[in-house]
Amino acid sequence: MKGKKKDYILLKIATILIIFIFIFIAQRSFDAYIIRILNLCGIYVILGVSLNLINGFTGQFSLGHAGFMAIGAYVSALLYTSPEIKEVNYFITPLIWPLNIIQIPFIFSLIMAGLVSAGVGFLVGAPCLRLKGDYLAIVTFGFSEIIRVLFCNLQSITNGPLGLKGLPSYTNLWWTWGIAIFTVWFIKNLINSSYGRALKSIREDEIAAEAMGVKLFYHKVLSFIVGAFFAGIAGALLGSLVMTIDPNTFSFFMTFQIIIIVVVGGLGSITGTVIVGALFAILMEVLRSVESPMSLFGLNIPGIPGMRMLLFSILLMIVVLFFHQGLMGTKEWSWEWLYKKLMGNKKEIEEGS
């Protein structure tokens, strides 16, 4: 037993080292285009896992993730952008004091993005989480639309529909993958803890959970706040990655993408969400080719923008039809599994020689 535990720790350290070295090499020598896709992988993983906490583990179907992303993106952008760039951006309505002179390091702006987003998550969650099922989905969807419209009209803070352009590009693989790993670790620990059991019990049977002394309101709001926190950070990372944000970036379309990731990966499986989140980012780029003009069997097809989403919709339908639980169901990848794989192979090799 002792030896096994030691092996696990070694395994974990080895994995972290491999990822570390990979990021190091990737950040230095990979093509900018590939780095961008890898960054998006990290961001989608953060978004997917944080939404899965709310939708998959607590069973509260929320469609408000884009709203939290928008808050995170704007809060951080207003904090890390230099006053000069802000002045260039806000040429119609000037930015209000003190935001126009503030500039703080990227990491603090990320934390602020998460905290403000979590705060809004509390304000929204407190009244909304009294609702259940479809009603909650509609209200949270409404919330994310309200945020979008609000940001379109609060010109002196968000620059309205013009958005913010020329944001400094701080996002790199260290940030996105680092935070993605932290998110997965954090949420995995949360759902495996006693609090996680309480969240899952709410998903399973609210009435029984409450009768067992689980404070429904506290736990639902808890999962909402944690989800919003990470969504805010992901939004901030995305803002600095694409270097330009406007309120319409965070439309319902954004939430829909995250929902696809969570549903296809499996409501209640972190592993599934991570795999599908990364795949989604890659496919979004790879499938760009279907939107360009091409000739198929002698047929000339002009480029149709939006074809990618059609393919994703088909993919979603296939998953819903044939994998009711998503690709992974509620199954999880574990260190134990990896350990057994590695040890098993080793044994086979030993036996073979």
Added chain:
Amino acid sequence: MSILKVDHITIRFGGLTAVSDFYLDLKEGELVGLIGPNGAGKTTVFNMLTGVYKPTSGKIYFNNQEINIKKVSEITALGMARTFQNVRLFTNLSVLDNVMVGCHLRLKSSVLNAVFYLPKYVQEESEITEEAMKLLKEVNLEKLESNLAGGLPYGQQRKLEIARALATRPRLLLLDEPAAGMNPQETKDLMNFILKIQEKYKLTIILIEHDMKVVMGICKRILVLDYGVTIAEGNPIEIQHNPEVIKAYLGVEAHYA
């Protein structure tokens, strides 16, 4: 000492009076049976005691505290636990996790403590696991701890539900038809089991049951409800000979002209 005092509660759903003027003074350590034909309002009484429904009028005192306005989870925390008529387990959680959810209300560590596995939480978690395992042993489910609760056979699901209720460390346990769907041997085991846990955990128990063998066998005092009205109260012998009860269960003999 009185542990539960139900002071003439009435509940109406629109025009229907589901339970009217229900009175109960429960002493510590009692085992009371609540019987009556289908639709008499027995489960409604349980739902009012546990806070799921708020009575239209009347007051409920638990440990001399008024619990009318309290939430379900708060009442559970005060020491009242229940099982459900149609078993309500967390079907996709493991057997052990089901019981451990019942221990959650006593957890003192904060969320961050739990996420970062700080020593205080690790200590509490191992205590909870140990306690849950002990309860599973009590109901002979310790070997099935990692099975999904939904996959258990019906009788074991019922037992697991009782174990889960015990995990909240109740002083008052409300059992809603624990013997439903059990065969005679299982029923007999269940009766012994109820008496055993009552003594071991110093419980006060209210039992809803249709199986008269169970009720007459273990309850010292029985209340009979019919159309929401308490029509009789007394020991098993008195109840068996009470004309009102016989009328409620069997109907009145028709008088031919």
